[in-house]
Amino acid sequence: MAKITLSNLRHSYYPNPSKPDDYALKHLDLSWEDGGAYALLGPSGCGKSTLLNIISGLLVPSEGKILFDDKDVTHLKPAERNIAQVFQFPVIYDTMTVFDNLAFPLRNRQVDEATVKSRVEAIADMLEVTDMLGTKAAGLSPDNKQKISMGRGLVRDDINVVMFDEPLTVIDPHLKWKLRSKLKELHQELKATMIYVTHDQTEALTFADQVVVMQEGEVVQIGTPVELFERPTHTFVGHFIGSPGMNILPCEVSGGKAMFNGQSITLEGEIEAGEGKSNEIGIRPEHVTIADNGLEAVVSKVSDVGRHNVVEAMVGGTKVASITEESAPNLGESIHLQFDPAKTRLYRDGWIATKSAGA
Numbered sequence: 001m002a003k004i005t006l007s008n009l010r011h012s013y014y015p016n017p018s019k020p021d022d023y024a025l026k027h028l029d030l031s032w033e034d035g036g037a038y039a040l041l042g043p044s045g046c047g048k049s050t051l052l053n054i055i056s057g058l059l060v061p062s063e064g065k066i067l068f069d070d071k072d073v074t075h076l077k078p079a080e081r082n083i084a085q086v087f088q089f090p091v092i093y094d095t096m097t098v099f100d101n102l103a104f105p106l107r108n109r110q111v112d113e114a115t116v117k118s119r120v121e122a123i124a125d126m127l128e129v130t131d132m133l134g135t136k137a138a139g140l141s142p143d144n145k146q147k148i149s150m151g152r153g154l155v156r157d158d159i160n161v162v163m164f165d166e167p168l169t170v171i172d173p174h175l176k177w178k179l180r181s182k183l184k185e186l187h188q189e190l191k192a193t194m195i196y197v198t199h200d201q202t203e204a205l206t207f208a209d210q211v212v213v214m215q216e217g218e219v220v221q222i223g224t225p226v227e228l229f230e231r232p233t234h235t236f237v238g239h240f241i242g243s244p245g246m247n248i249l250p251c252e253v254s255g256g257k258a259m260f261n262g263q264s265i266t267l268e269g270e271i272e273a274g275e276g277k278s279n280e281i282g283i284r285p286e287h288v289t290i291a292d293n294g295l296e297a298v299v300s301k302v303s304d305v306g307r308h309n310v311v312e313a314m315v316g317g318t319k320v321a322s323i324t325e326e327s328a329p330n331l332g333e334s335i336h337l338q339f340d341p342a343k344t345r346l347y348r349d350g351w352i353a354t355k356s357a358g359a
């Protein structure tokens, strides 16, 4: 396994890019530590596949370098990079047994049969497919086929990184969580560097220790799932992560105070110096409470989502969502909302602009 460094990386599919929008990857400078479990999360078109193809060697970036440890691999072919990839659709040989499928990447590299046997048996044990080793792959269910595909990606112990590209796409929703937790377990046992590409926040947050969130060809935040939830550094992350996402409320800033709907809102800390085109308050629905006093609001929607209710209420012309475990108010009812000051951030032109509490 290796540390992977992307240094000053940019990529455009155009021959003569001139403006930022000509770049599928605008500027990337980041390191994936040896043995880390990473997710690359972002909506369709944000540049995930482009980045994956650059790491695997299918694409040469327009600018910048890729290093595996200290070795510059920018111009090495995929086969020279020692990478394993697991794709959306299972890549296995139907006519071979499960054992032979798992053994394939090892035999391909002339690994001796005793090692093949012990490695395949160990991976099969971790994946809980030992009883299928003698079965032809053709008869397997789609989720078992994808498990074997994952096993093929994980069976070699000499690879630099295992990359999973939306690996649960074809899996039945009720089996997804099983494979997701299996993958997490495998990471803990194998300690391989893994990059999991997805547009699904649940998959990213359950698998990864560090999540890299991308938007429009740029990384907007790298952090643990808790960091992304607790203190998004960009409104995109606040909105994209969470269910429902963070409330992003237009506000005015004057005299170091944020005014929302004519009322001063206490923030987590001081507002950073600077100017911007737009100011917004970010507060998660989990940190908005219905109280006896506070911002006046009128309930516009109530959704019972099982463990709790999501209450949407209009404060002037702006919708604010809150999550409550208590009985929900009625539609049209006048209520008061309070924001937890320690969790209320100011965003300027999308980027966080409050000093964190204690800073």
Ligand SMILES: Nc1ncnc2c1ncn2[C@@H]1O[C@H](COP(=O)(O)OP(=O)(O)OP(=O)(O)O)[C@@H](O)[C@H]1O
Pocket (backbone or CB within 6 Å): 013, 024, 042, 043, 044, 045, 046, 047, 048, 049, 050, 051, 199
């Ligand atoms: N071969 C190509 N030629 C031109 N533009 C491309 C090509 N491949 C991707 N793009 C553009 O580059 C940007 C990033 O695309 P990319 O496929 O990397 O995003 P993604 O996040 O992987 O999306 P998805 O999840 O839909 O695959 C998009 O604007 C896309 O239209």
